[in-house]
Amino acid sequence: MDWLEDTRRSYDTVAVSYADMLRDALAGEPFQRGILGLFAELVRAAGNGPVADVGCGPGRITSFLRGIGLDAYGIDLSPGMIDVARSDHPGVCFEVGSMTSLDVADASLTGLLAWFSLIHVPDDEVPAALAEFHRVLRPGGVVLLGFHLGEDxxxxxxxxxxxxxxxxVHRRRPERVAGWLEAAGFTVEGELVHRPAPDVAGAFLFAKTPNR
Structure with missing residues (x-):
C-alpha cells in the first residue's frame, strides 16, 4: 500500500524535528491533558492492564500516560520515530508496527489510544484498523481516538x-468515525470537540468493546 510507505518515509524524515517541536507541547494543553486523564480513569475502571499508544510518534503521549499511572507502550509505523522515542524515553517499550496489522495478541489490551494517528489512513482502510483495535482489546476495553475535525x-x-x-491529512466528522467504530463492534460512549484556535478543531471519541 503506497500510503503506508509514504507515511513511513515522511515521518522518518521529520522524526527529529517533530520531536523537538512538540516535546513540551502538552504542558500548555490543559484540555488534552484532561482528555488523556479521562482515558486513564476509564482504563482503570475497566480493570487496568496494558495500554497501546498506536501511532505514538516520538513517545511524548506514551510517556505522559505512564506518568499518570498507566502501563503504556508505543507502536509506530516509522522506525525513525521509534528511534527518537527510545532515546527520549529510556525504559519505555516502543515497537515498530502498523495499525492495520498489529503484532499484538487477541484480547490482550485494556486500553488503546490512537492520538491523531488515523489522520493519514484512507477512508477505505479505516475499518481494517478499527477491526484490529477491536481484536486486541479485552472485553470492556477502552479506545480513544483523536483526529482533526472537518470534511476535507x-x-x-x-x-x-x-x-x-x-x-x-484527512479531516472527519465525529458521527462518521462513530459509525465506523460501531460497525467494528464498539459502543461509543463519549464525544468531545476541542477548538484551541478559531480555525483549528480536534475531535475525540471514547468507545468500549462489549463485556462478555
Missing part, C-alpha cells in the same frame, strides 16, 4: 521545519 483531505508536502513530506 489535503496533501501535506512539507512540515516540521520545512522537511519534505508526502501524506494526505
Amino acid at each position: 483531505s489535503r496533501l501535506k508536502t512539507e512540515g516540521y521545519g520545512g522537511h519534505p513530506m508526502n501524506v494526505y
Whole structure:
C-alpha cells in the first residue's frame, strides 16, 4: 500500500524535528491533558492492564500516560520515530508496527489510544484498523481516538521545519468515525470537540468493546 510507505518515509524524515517541536507541547494543553486523564480513569475502571499508544510518534503521549499511572507502550509505523522515542524515553517499550496489522495478541489490551494517528489512513482502510483495535482489546476495553475535525483531505508536502513530506491529512466528522467504530463492534460512549484556535478543531471519541 503506497500510503503506508509514504507515511513511513515522511515521518522518518521529520522524526527529529517533530520531536523537538512538540516535546513540551502538552504542558500548555490543559484540555488534552484532561482528555488523556479521562482515558486513564476509564482504563482503570475497566480493570487496568496494558495500554497501546498506536501511532505514538516520538513517545511524548506514551510517556505522559505512564506518568499518570498507566502501563503504556508505543507502536509506530516509522522506525525513525521509534528511534527518537527510545532515546527520549529510556525504559519505555516502543515497537515498530502498523495499525492495520498489529503484532499484538487477541484480547490482550485494556486500553488503546490512537492520538491523531488515523489522520493519514484512507477512508477505505479505516475499518481494517478499527477491526484490529477491536481484536486486541479485552472485553470492556477502552479506545480513544483523536483526529482533526472537518470534511476535507489535503496533501501535506512539507512540515516540521520545512522537511519534505508526502501524506494526505484527512479531516472527519465525529458521527462518521462513530459509525465506523460501531460497525467494528464498539459502543461509543463519549464525544468531545476541542477548538484551541478559531480555525483549528480536534475531535475525540471514547468507545468500549462489549463485556462478555
